[in-house]
């Protein structure tokens with residue numbers, strides 16, 4: 001029998017994951033299907049029971065369930081327990097195991113482009129769920145230090161203390177405090193939701209150069225104002241879709257134990273914009 005997969009969340013209508021995974025199934029002639037399944041906040045337990053009943057083989061988890069889903073797992077891999085949030089689940093005979101592929105997905109473009117993280121100074125905007133996976137990634141790759149700038153200082157402080165705990169020097173500031181310090185950093189990441197609604201960049205890029213890496217994890221639109229302003233300074237750009245693709249590839253490989261067809265998945269993703 002063919003295998004079945006899903007993405008759960010709310011809203012879910014505009015998810016690009018069904019396109020990406022279906023393209024991989026076509027490319028490799030796999031008898032598998034992948035659907036988007038809306039589970040509203042507060043209905044996760046019933047939703048999971050339904051998925052178990054139809055013997056789903058695996059599923060992705062997105063907003064608003066990434067943290068709550070931890071409660072329903074029987075097992076967790078290292079990335080998942082470290083980050084405290086889950087985005088990929090396998091179901092083996094009713095036993096649910098959780099993974100977090102956001103960290104590897106975030107790091108994937110650095111590896112592909114051979115961009116070093118070791119000993120680099122990082123400025124991270126945002127302190128939500130995605131930012132936590134990103135901090136874990138920078139700690140793993142031994143960045144020198146990270147400054148976490150967030151609208152709510154309290155959340156930045158909490159994330160900074162998580163960072164210190166896992167061995168990455170960190171300090172917390174408010175986004176407004178970034179001002180003209182941007183040029184002090186080697187890598188600048190936007191992990192807030194600013195840009196999704198075409199908002200302008202919360203920081204300016206005065207003084208950065210063509211060696212500065214600027215990474216926006218917002219992937220819709222592809223060219224956010226943050227990316228556009230960094231391009232004007234000839235910075236090295238990493239787009240949000242590259243992380244989205246990276247996490248999908250890692251999820252595919254967890255589920256199917258074969259190499260993911262990168263180009264077919266990338267083409268399907270970019271066609272979805």
Ligand SMILES: NC(=O)c1ccc[n+]([C@@H]2O[C@H](COP(=O)([O-])OP(=O)(O)OC[C@H]3O[C@@H](n4cnc5c(N)ncnc54)[C@H](OP(=O)(O)O)[C@@H]3O)[C@@H](O)[C@H]2O)c1
Pocket residue numbers: 063102105125126127128129130131150151152155191192193194196217218219240241243244245247
């Ligand atoms: N490319 C990918 O694969 C990928 C993966 C995961 C997430 N994402 C994107 O990353 C973004 C964040 O996701 P998340 O899961 O971390 O969300 P989240 O947990 O809700 O965190 C949202 C973050 O954005 C900040 N924020 C929201 N609205 C803001 C505003 N108007 N001004 C300033 N700061 C604002 C929040 O600050 P406060 O603490 O002050 O509320 C918080 O730091 C989303 O746009 C999501 O689509 C992309």
